[in-house]
Amino acid sequence: MGGVRTCVIFNPAARGNKARRFRHHLDAIGSECALKATTAPGDARRLAAEALGEGFELVVAAGGDGTVNEVLNGLGDVPDGFSRVRFGVLPLGTVNVFARELRIPLRLERAWEVLQRGREMRLDLPRVEFSDDGTRRKHYFIQLAGAGLDARAIELVDWEHKKKIGPLAYLIAGWKALREPKPRITVRANGRETAGELVLIGNGRFYGGPFAVFPAADMHDGLLDFSVFPRLDGGTLFRCIAGLLTRRRLPEQFGQRVRAATGELVADTAVAFELDGEWAGRLPVTFSIERDRLRVIVP
Numbered sequence: 001m002g003g004v005r006t007c008v009i010f011n012p013a014a015r016g017n018k019a020r021r022f023r024h025h026l027d028a029i030g031s032e033c034a035l036k037a038t039t040a041p042g043d044a045r046r047l048a049a050e051a052l053g054e055g056f057e058l059v060v061a062a063g064g065d066g067t068v069n070e071v072l073n074g075l076g077d078v079p080d081g082f083s084r085v086r087f088g089v090l091p092l093g094t095v096n097v098f099a100r101e102l103r104i105p106l107r108l109e110r111a112w113e114v115l116q117r118g119r120e121m122r123l124d125l126p127r128v129e130f131s132d133d134g135t136r137r138k139h140y141f142i143q144l145a146g147a148g149l150d151a152r153a154i155e156l157v158d159w160e161h162k163k164k165i166g167p168l169a170y171l172i173a174g175w176k177a178l179r180e181p182k183p184r185i186t187v188r189a190n191g192r193e194t195a196g197e198l199v200l201i202g203n204g205r206f207y208g209g210p211f212a213v214f215p216a217a218d219m220h221d222g223l224l225d226f227s228v229f230p231r232l233d234g235g236t237l238f239r240c241i242a243g244l245l246t247r248r249r250l251p252e253q254f255g256q257r258v259r260a261a262t263g264e265l266v267a268d269t270a271v272a273f274e275l276d277g278e279w280a281g282r283l284p285v286t287f288s289i290e291r292d293r294l295r296v297i298v299p
Contacts, residue, residue, distance in 0.1 A: 004058050005057045006057070006088075006115070007058070007059050009062065011067060012037045014063060014092055018091070018106075022090065025109075034051075044070035045071070047074065049074040050074075052075060057086065060087075060115060061088070063090075063092050064091070066093070066278045068276065075087065082293050083295075085295070087294055089102075097144065097209065100206055101206050101219070102296065114297060114298070119297070119298060122293070123220065123296055124219050124220060124222060124291055124293065125140055126141055126145070126288070130280075137281070143202070143204050143206070144200065144203065144206075144207050145274060145276070146274050147185055147285070148197055148198035148272075149178065150174075150198065151280075153174040154170070155272050157170060158172075182197040183269050184269075185283065188265075189226060189260035194256055195230070196228040196231070197229060200213060200214075203289070224261070225259055228258065261288065262289070271283045
């Protein structure tokens, strides 16, 4: 890697073909970098902060979008962490939305070549602030967030089920969430309020795979894209999914779009929110964005 001190953080228990291929290449990869293996949820965050303290110049998240998010927050836990280190991704997850956004190859060997020969790009970095049992928390995300149905589905996912059937587990959990009473979520941004039963927030264009849920989103414009769905029933959801599968984008008529640098989500009931596909907490939550904050290696 041209003498760049590199640390790769990975989950040795990850399943699937990509994870198996990664383990097959561990010896070759390990000869060119330091490898840090996670042993429990939250480990990747701690290991990323440790890697900064040990003087690594490039920290790589080897895993899915959840691992990417954990490593990102580990770098954010260290003062000036984002300016001191560059960030890389080896996409080993099921969906790998962030890697798709940056056109990082999903084949391991080619993704490794990008880390060795790629260039640095600076991206906007969104963050949220919320309260957790009276403690004020700050959390970064890179690709997407959501409140309402999608976060509730993530909360309801049976993880043993997910190991066996993969993304189908989210559909089953989503169906359960759809049958529950819908919350009323209010988005406060740009001096006005917009309300709905589901709110999706994008820093990049893609959500859930190669689906352009936020077609106007740009990781360099200092803005977040809020998509607010006023009503969410089975028929609306079916038409949205049909639009995603046929045109790989959401039908425009179902969501109201707000573009803003900051925004607040509030609700009268305990509504969950997710960040980069991982359950994060409950509303209220405040969104903001840090311009050109993250240094990422891209093709």
